[in-house]
Amino acid sequence: MGGATSGGPGTPRRRGEQTRERLLAAGAGVFAARGVHAARVDDIVKGARTSHGTFYLYFRNKEELFHALAQQVAGDLEALAARLPALTPDAAGRAALGAWMQDFAALYAEVGAVMRVWTESEMVANDAGRLGTTVWGAFTAALVDRIRASGASGLDPGVAALAIVAMIERANYYLLTGQLTEADGPRLAATLARVTQSALFGA
């Protein structure tokens, strides 16, 4: 009673915090494996070694759990977008960009499972879906900013940024879904950095 007593589920205290974490973790796994709609609450609670009743103590429904998960991921991604380095045509610029691409891949490997489901969510035009759009928008905006600052000429910054973000996102998705071997990871990061640099400063 000393804490916030907001109506509805989502905020039991102390002891329950672990249970909530277990549910989130189990949810991430099940959503990644089967998609939001096909995921069954039953799978999630089994994964979290708890009961149906407990699930609804913490989340109003399946979608709310997914939303909580998506929020976390969105925060992580936006932080990464903010760290996109300045774009320069020299070797130092290439190295910085390559390092950032590796960070992206590392984060994507961690949260990509949730992100894969965003595409599905976008179809039903709900909050979680819009979240996906917002996040890629953050990357695009950051890249537009860096392109403008770089003085690169001859291309529309908005369209170019969108194409490059598309490439980064989807290539890492391919990496995750097994169209490249794990060993190709560093090579992919280098390639993405190189293509990005060429796109701005190439012939």
Place this chain on the structure above:
Amino acid sequence: MGGATSGGPGTPRRRGEQTRERLLAAGAGVFAARGVHAARVDDIVKGARTSHGTFYLYFRNKEELFHALAQQVAGDLEALAARLPALTPDAAGRAALGAWMQDFAALYAEVGAVMRVWTESEMVANDAGRLGTTVWGAFTAALVDRIRASGASGLDPGVAALAIVAMIERANYYLLTGQLTEADGPRLAATLARVTQSALFGA
């Protein structure tokens, strides 16, 4: 499927053939709007102005209808992949590539809705899902082939091809989901051609 029945002119298709077409069209719409799993047979038959019983006259189940749809799309896409022009550093090469990108966008606008749900299908790792992988594999293979033929050096053809296919696919997806205006279509095609060329022949 046995071809025209009556001998009259104008190839008067049997009634059943039209029903099947209506179901496919309605299915495409519903799958696009809600995803494969969330799509209800009820929505599809309503969209096709027919009945549940009739649905099962033409398809063994929901997945089979999706599969039929996906087959069509896959065929169209593989034909397009085969037409990918040779890559050269000159203006002619750029123009040919740009034209091809426009063809890609046109096809994507038509069949993209079905393709969007491949991602979801991949999660449940069934035939339709593998189909998606196969199709992008065809694009990647075609691009690897053109890269090798172009004599471009300094990059791993497999990885580079994958990155570029990722860009093309996903950028057109963004175009479809409203992150660019329709007017940006030609500009996007030009940008994709330019980035591809730079990637191979740029600095």
Place this chain on the structure above:
Amino acid sequence: MGGATSGGPGTPRRRGEQTRERLLAAGAGVFAARGVHAARVDDIVKGARTSHGTFYLYFRNKEELFHALAQQVAGDLEALAARLPALTPDAAGRAALGAWMQDFAALYAEVGAVMRVWTESEMVANDAGRLGTTVWGAFTAALVDRIRASGASGLDPGVAALAIVAMIERANYYLLTGQLTEADGPRLAATLARVTQSALFGA
């Protein structure tokens, strides 16, 4: 397709009409036995020898079935209220009133089970509950009208009518719940007529 195609359940045609009737009948029994809230859809479909799926083909939920039932009953009762005879102090008036009381008892025996549940419904202040209030209001209004026309003096028509309607309703309820034997039915009708007449024209 030849009929009304209103959205939502409730209007399958022809063949289904019998099924709907069976569900209504079974619902009346279960509601009467256990109350609206405690009634389980499972009991209703078992009583109607059909399945859960079928139930939801005809009614959106339990409450909607109850509402349909209540509507029927309300119509019957209001028709009876309209037939309340003129009130006169003579033997003819007594006889007419007694006959009407018998009609009331007969109708109550038929629909009383549903009416008993109105009380419960009133608690949750929904449509069905308001229906109960409306119906008794119809009886009260009819009685106020007859009292005014009778020239009876010395009592407030509104309050007196309400007291008498209360008596009629509740006494028949007692009859139904076994506080009188079935044989007391005619005697109760006579007593209610007598008390009503005395109330208006007595000392």
Place this chain on the structure above:
Amino acid sequence: MGGATSGGPGTPRRRGEQTRERLLAAGAGVFAARGVHAARVDDIVKGARTSHGTFYLYFRNKEELFHALAQQVAGDLEALAARLPALTPDAAGRAALGAWMQDFAALYAEVGAVMRVWTESEMVANDAGRLGTTVWGAFTAALVDRIRASGASGLDPGVAALAIVAMIERANYYLLTGQLTEADGPRLAATLARVTQSALFGA
């Protein structure tokens, strides 16, 4: 239950006793608002500002709390039934009866909410339900006794008593549910007394 524990003045009830009272009061409110079956333990403990665990410290289950409530009410009502005055045709008799009707209304206003749910309880034929029957039986018995003592002739005491008790009970219910305004209270008591007197001694 065991009486005051500490010897201090002002009968400082033990903490637990207050908790029990709070639960009873909250229960009365929730039962009245939603009915016995639909009442949730959660609503009751929130209303009593205590916890689920505590609820089961004082009551074996939901029904036991309702039973405790009903017992209190039944005792109060039976005491009132015993105080029903002798019935005489004169003004003094009318006045005594009118005063008793006012007492009835006052008590009903206090405990009517609990009584309203007796009807629902009767459906599931449990102890609490039988309690309701018993209580109205006490009123009927008292009235039969007074009718016999009054020497009134020409009506069956059992049936007449039942009709009159029905009227008193239900009319006060209508008063409570807003079909009369509060100001009508005294007028209703007077009318009930008058109708009762007319029924016995009228034409």
Place this chain on the structure above:
DNA sequence: TATGAATGAGATTTCATTCAT
């Protein structure tokens, strides 16, 4: 004496599929 997170049986509801017409 009090707490409230956890439980799971049992209820509601959905929807792919069947089948009599």
Place this chain on the structure above:
DNA sequence: AATGAATGAAATCTCATTCAT
């Protein structure tokens, strides 16, 4: 070829009750 009412397995969600703290 077509229909659409019927089915029931499987999913979601609720809530009385328990129990470790």
